[in-house]
Amino acid sequence: MSKEPARIRLANAAFALFDERGYEQTTVDDIAERAGVGRTTFFRHYRSKEAVIFPDHDRLLELIRDRLATSSHSTALVAVSDAVRLVLLHYIEEGDLARRRYGLTSKVPALRDREIASVARYQRLFREFIAEWMGDPTTSASLKAELMAASVVAAHNHVLRRWLRGESREPVAEIDEAMSEVLALFPAPSTREGAADAGGTTIVAFRTAQDLDALLPSLRRLVDGGPAS
Template sequence: MGRWEPDARDRLVRAALDLFDEQGYENTAVAQIAERAGLTKSTYFRHFRDKREVLFGGQDELVELLVAGIAGTPESAGPLAAVEGALVAIAVTFTEERRANGPRRLAVIAANDELRERDAMKMAGFSSVMQEALRRRGVPELDAAVAVELGVVALRVAYGRWLEAGGDFAEVARRALDEVRIVAAALEGAE
């Protein structure tokens, strides 16, 4: 078990989702997840900080990609184009494996208050990281907040469509953000 396990992470996620299905999230211990995956508990903790992280892992990588996507957009581009760069940058993480696990993962989270809070916090974290990246490009605070929250709406829409129909996530995200932008531009205020 001490040897390198190239697909340890995926195996742990699959084992965890199987066990959460069979006996519930609350009734499953990290040791059981590791055992089901044919790995040790210490391998588990090399990949995930605690039990719930098996559902939220890869967050640091996503944050890095979002920030790099914004930084990689030409300085002349507006904040929404930079947000599009961020969404396109994370497309590499939207693998078939992730898509296959998606619906079960969402079902486990939806059924547990603590996990739903963790999920809300994760999205809030992405949002604040992207806003900071835009502020560093000189985008005014309110513009950054608006562009990022529209990006988050597009991300949610794109994720749902991609889970359902698959395809290239970058393309799905681009289309969703474009629809969001058109809707936002057409909104009327009160008289």
């Protein structure tokens, strides 16, 4: 049987030592020794002890960015859903390692803070993409983009944590359903061209002390394009 790659051996050794001794009490040298490699090999694969726990956030951010970049205005929300699914699938593929990380970050405040910071990076990426998709620099649009991004990340984290706790047997189906519900809350913005080309009739209601019969002649002149008296 072929030997496991050093990167995997280091990760397994690190989590085993974290369980046995605690995160703070485990050193890089301890991890390297348990994995049967030298200190130099450790730093060839990981920048720090913390990086063993969070090795792939930068790569995941790049995957999200690449998926979003391939979308058009009409497929932007599909791209958001696909990007969220990519992240979930990554954790599912990690399997037990993801669950061990979840247990560790739940117990170590410094790691929990790192996890929160990582989530904020995902949310900022979605917010910037959504804001650009909306194409509206107003304050209300900026708030809407922030709310959409927060909802997208919250939906992902809800499904991911259910899977990590063993409560979800079909996490991919759950994330698809969750994203459908989230995106339904935020209808696509209409373009200026679409608004100009949209036909139909706009009716403005107002209250006045005059009788309807007295108003009708003025209303008819307005409809016909003439001045109201």
